[in-house]
Amino acid sequence: MPGRTRDGGIEPSSGGAKVMCHGAGIAVHVLNGADLGAARMQMALSLGWHIVLACFGVGMPAITLIAEWRGHRSGDSHYRLLARRWAKAMGVLFAVGAVSGTILSFEMGLLWPGMMGVYGEVIGLPFSLEGIAFFIEAIFVGIYLYAWDRLPPRAHLLAGVPIVLAGVASAFFVVSANAWMQRPTGFQVKDGRVVSVDPWGAMFNPATPPMTTHMILAAFMVAGFGMASVYAVAMLRGRRDRYHRLGLLLPLTVAAVITPVQIGVGDWAAHAVADQQPVKLAAMEGVFRTGRGVPLHLGGIAIDGEMRYALELPYGLSLLAHWDPNAEIHGLEEVPPGDRPPVNVVHWAFQIMVAFGFALLALAAWLAWEWRRRRDLPRSPWFLRAAAASGVAAVLALESGWVVTEVGRQPWIVFRVLRTSQAVNPAPGLVYGFVLVTVVYLLLTVATVYVLRRLARDVPVPVAPQERDISGYKVV
Amino acid sequence: MSLPEIMLAVLWVGLTAYVLFGGADFGGGVWDLLAGGAKTGHRQRELIEHSIGPVWEANHVWLIFVIVLTWTGLPSVFAAVASTLYIPLTLAALGIIGRGAAFAFRKVSTELWQRRLFGATFAFSSVVTPFFLGTVAGAIASGRVPLGIARGDLVGSWLNPTSVTAGALAVGVAAYLACVYLTRDAQRAGAADLVAAFRRRALVCGVAVGALSAVGLIVLRADTPDLYTELTSGRALPLLLLSVVAGLASLALMWWRAYVAVRLTAALAVMGLLWGWGVGQYPAPLPGVSLDEAAATDAVLAASLGSLAVGAVLLLPSLWWLYATFQRDRGKSR
Numbered sequence: 001m002p003g004r005t006r007d008g009g010i011e012p013s014s015g016g017a018k019v020m021c022h023g024a025g026i027a028v029h030v031l032n033g034a035d036l037g038a039a040r041m042q043m044a045l046s047l048g049w050h051i052v053l054a055c056f057g058v059g060m061p062a063i064t065l066i067a068e069w070r071g072h073r074s075g076d077s078h079y080r081l082l083a084r085r086w087a088k089a090m091g092v093l094f095a096v097g098a099v100s101g102t103i104l105s106f107e108m109g110l111l112w113p114g115m116m117g118v119y120g121e122v123i124g125l126p127f128s129l130e131g132i133a134f135f136i137e138a139i140f141v142g143i144y145l146y147a148w149d150r151l152p153p154r155a156h157l158l159a160g161v162p163i164v165l166a167g168v169a170s171a172f173f174v175v176s177a178n179a180w181m182q183r184p185t186g187f188q189v190k191d192g193r194v195v196s197v198d199p200w201g202a203m204f205n206p207a208t209p210p211m212t213t214h215m216i217l218a219a220f221m222v223a224g225f226g227m228a229s230v231y232a233v234a235m236l237r238g239r240r241d242r243y244h245r246l247g248l249l250l251p252l253t254v255a256a257v258i259t260p261v262q263i264g265v266g267d268w269a270a271h272a273v274a275d276q277q278p279v280k281l282a283a284m285e286g287v288f289r290t291g292r293g294v295p296l297h298l299g300g301i302a303i304d305g306e307m308r309y310a311l312e313l314p315y316g317l318s319l320l321a322h323w324d325p326n327a328e329i330h331g332l333e334e335v336p337p338g339d340r341p342p343v344n345v346v347h348w349a350f351q352i353m354v355a356f357g358f359a360l361l362a363l364a365a366w367l368a369w370e371w372r373r374r375r376d377l378p379r380s381p382w383f384l385r386a387a388a389a390s391g392v393a394a395v396l397a398l399e400s401g402w403v404v405t406e407v408g409r410q411p412w413i414v415f416r417v418l419r420t421s422q423a424v425n426p427a428p429g430l431v432y433g434f435v436l437v438t439v440v441y442l443l444l445t446v447a448t449v450y451v452l453r454r455l456a457r458d459v460p461v462p463v464a465p466q467e468r469d470i471s472g473y474k475v476v
Numbered sequence: 477m478s479l480p481e482i483m484l485a486v487l488w489v490g491l492t493a494y495v496l497f498g499g500a501d502f503g504g505g506v507w508d509l510l511a512g513g514a515k516t517g518h519r520q521r522e523l524i525e526h527s528i529g530p531v532w533e534a535n536h537v538w539l540i541f542v543i544v545l546t547w548t549g550l551p552s553v554f555a556a557v558a559s560t561l562y563i564p565l566t567l568a569a570l571g572i573i574g575r576g577a578a579f580a581f582r583k584v585s586t587e588l589w590q591r592r593l594f595g596a597t598f599a600f601s602s603v604v605t606p607f608f609l610g611t612v613a614g615a616i617a618s619g620r621v622p623l624g625i626a627r628g629d630l631v632g633s634w635l636n637p638t639s640v641t642a643g644a645l646a647v648g649v650a651a652y653l654a655c656v657y658l659t660r661d662a663q664r665a666g667a668a669d670l671v672a673a674f675r676r677r678a679l680v681c682g683v684a685v686g687a688l689s690a691v692g693l694i695v696l697r698a699d700t701p702d703l704y705t706e707l708t709s710g711r712a713l714p715l716l717l718l719s720v721v722a723g724l725a726s727l728a729l730m731w732w733r734a735y736v737a738v739r740l741t742a743a744l745a746v747m748g749l750l751w752g753w754g755v756g757q758y759p760a761p762l763p764g765v766s767l768d769e770a771a772a773t774d775a776v777l778a779a780s781l782g783s784l785a786v787g788a789v790l791l792l793p794s795l796w797w798l799y800a801t802f803q804r805d806r807g808k809s810r
Contacts, residue, residue: 088584091580091583091584092580092581092584094533094580095533095576095577095579095580096576096577096580098533098536098537098576099536099572099573099575099576099577100573101540102536102539102540102569102572103569103570103572103573105540105543105544106543106558106565106566106568106569107569108547108558109543109547109554109555109557109558109559109565110558110559110562110565110566110569113554113555113556113558113559113625113626114555114625116547116551116554116555116558117551117552117554117555117556117625118551118552118555119551120547120548120551120554120555120772121547121548121549121551121772121773121776122776124544124545124547124548124549124551124772124776124780125548125776125779125780125783127544127547127548128544128545128548128780128783128784129783129787130544131537131540131541131544131545132783132784132787132790132791134537134540135534135537135541135787135791135794136790136791136794138533138534138536138537139534139791139794139795139797139798140794140798141533142529142530142531142533142534142798142802143530143797143798143801145530146529146530146801146802147530147801147802150801150804151801162794194551194772194773195773196773196775197772197773197775197776198775199775199776199779199780200779425558425559425562425625425626426559426625426626427559427560427562427626427630428630429630430562433562433563433566436566436570437566437570440570440573440574444573444577447577447578447581447594448577448581451581451584451585454584454585454586455584
């Protein structure tokens with residue numbers, strides 16, 4: 001129904017002031033600045049926390065299933081032991097991920113009623129679908145984790161497959177809703193009320209394909225590098241047996257294969273931003289003035305509407321963003337200062353993401369090179385050190401990428417349609433909620449890390465009946 | 477039935493499932509709290525953990541389902557409820573974190589102090605969360621949430637006679653359902669002493685929840701007369717009667733040790749309350765707001781309901797497999 005959908009109207013030259021000034025249905029509240037800040041910080045905290053867990057929820061089941069499958073195929077008990085181990089950690093991560101995700105669905109309304117009250121229905125379809133996918137995930141996680149000794153090995157392996165599919169589907173649906181906030185399409189607004197919606201058009205908005213792909217691959221990278229780094233640390237401490245080698249190699253291989261693909265997808269995503277959200281691209285690159293043949297800024301700080309101390313690669317940005325050294329890049333000057341995202345945050349977050357992405361690519365290349373030559377891990381202890389750091393690097397790349405997406409969208413909650421300040425809950429005292437949530441998340445973080453470290457250490461693994469052959473094995 | 481009505485019905489089915497399944501998981505936490513010292517309560521806690529473990533996450537998804545369908549189907553109602561009731565909802569959200577995370581942590585912990593710490597967090601949150609969710613229900617039922625963003629009283633909307641009664645009733649219902657389910661689980665595990673313990677609790681708790689429901693009606697009469705009238709002499713009367721009859725039957729069946737049948741009647745008693753509220757309040761989700769005004773556009777309703785129908789084809793067999801796997805007798809495998 002293209003005729004019914006509205007155009008996003010995101011040409012930068014159209015200016016923020018005159019586009020989409022609806023908001024008649026939502027009073028523009030005079031806000032306490034601290035409360036808007038608190039709401040944003042609370043959302044950032046709970047989302048930034050959940051996104052790591054969600055990545056493990058999407059990536060870890062696949063890697064665990066590969067280990068279980070290899071165990072069945074090869075009869076190598078180490079694989080099965082690894083699968084058991086990972087399943088146990090997955091149980092903890094999944095539980096924490098499920099509850100931290102639930103909180104987000106509360107917070108959508110608690111913190112941003114101005115958005116949900118009007119646009120909740122526009123993004124309702126992907127969330128309904130996500131609900132189904134998450135339901136399937138939760139059901140099969142229950143079966144997979146608790147029925148090792150109730151199902152035959154083959155059925156148990158198959159019970160894991162829906163977890164992987166539903167996890168990837170969940171990520172797709174949730175990120176498609178977020179993509180809509182970047183590139184809102186598929187609805188018409190009249191007097192502050194949504195009068196017609198094309199829910200499929202909203203879900204499959206132009207930002208959806210690159211954003212969802214980028215996020216799903218990121219999930220596998222975070223899970224793969226994260227799991228590998230645990231075993232890299234153990235190997236650095238001298239545990240170089242087959243169990244630890246496989247524990248390193250399997251997830252690291254998965255992540256290493258995906259990394260170069262992710263770099264390509266990242267380029268696609270950046271092109272999409274250049275087309276759909278030029279203001280965000282300008283903030284990512286610290287471009288203030290519109291022009292042709294724009295250089296790429298490495299590092300630097302934006303001061304008084306200018307990038308200072310940056311290393312400039314001539315024509316670099318024009319070339320990267322549009323494959324043309326003379327392509328025009330829209331600068332931040334095209335929108336009023338009040339409509340610009342915080343440049344330094346977005347610019348640096350983008351730089352950090354790209355830097356870690358390429359560092360991980362180098363690690364992947366190192367592994368591939370040595371494996372081709374000698375069918376073995378690189379011998380240098382620096383490889384293990386790099387692998388040990390790769391989990392942290394992947395998480396930092398993930399978080400900074402998320403900052404680029406979300407902070408780069410500001411001051412809009414729905415890009416060029418609704419301001420964040422119009423969407424926030426005007427009730428007083430959001431600051432106290434934020435403090436409370438922060439304390440709870442601090443405790444949750446401490447407890448999660450503690451429990452996972454205990455799990456990784458010296459607890460003997462309970463063994464299912466079909467695995468008697470390794471019942472004597474205890475990982476110390 | 478119009479699309480908004482179907483959506484509302486589906487929403488209420490989801491809410492019912494959440495109360496019957498997710499509620500019972502919270503109730504498990506309540507009994508965990510009351511199980512006694514680390515030694516004496518050990519076997520009860522083990523039974524509770526064993527019963528909840530595989531299913532609580534799937535049961536919990538019903539809540540997400542309800543939230544998401546509310547904002548999809550009735551966006552303005554969702555925004556009004558969430559913004560006015562942000563205090564109890566924030567506290568419930570934190571309780572959900574504490575319950576789920578601590579339960580998972582306790583399961584993999586081995587040392588006593590950790591099991592105690594996580595266990596206490598799990599059990600405490602299991603009491604607090606249904607209470608706050610109940611106050612939210614009471615706020616909506618008593619018409620204290622006006623349409624608009626944060627237009628209602630931020631405290632009075634959920635701290636009032638109807639809300640507090642509803643909160644207490646939510647905890648009571650959760651605890652009651654849990655001990656009804658646990659009695660049969662204990663019987664299947666062959667633990668005669670636990671069967672007796674939970675049977676006794678089910679009887680006491682059943683009487684208490686029945687009394688609390690009666691008190692609730694008196695409170696409604698004073699505080700929310702419209703809903704009271706519907707429940708006692710209007711459309712919702714048959715559902716109230718169903719609840720009363722099923723509740724009494726549950727007590728009798730529990731007394732006669734019909735542990736499977738009582739699951740059904742206990743669930744019916746709770747359903748009677750929930751659907752009685754729903755029917756009694758229909759068709760105005762919030763005061764002065766008609767369902768059609770509040771509902772999303774038909775395109776959204778059709779797409780979401782259609783997706784749910786397709787999803788149900790995948791979901792229902794999966795759910796059946798989950799419950800069948802873990803409700804089956806363990807036989808000789810252990």
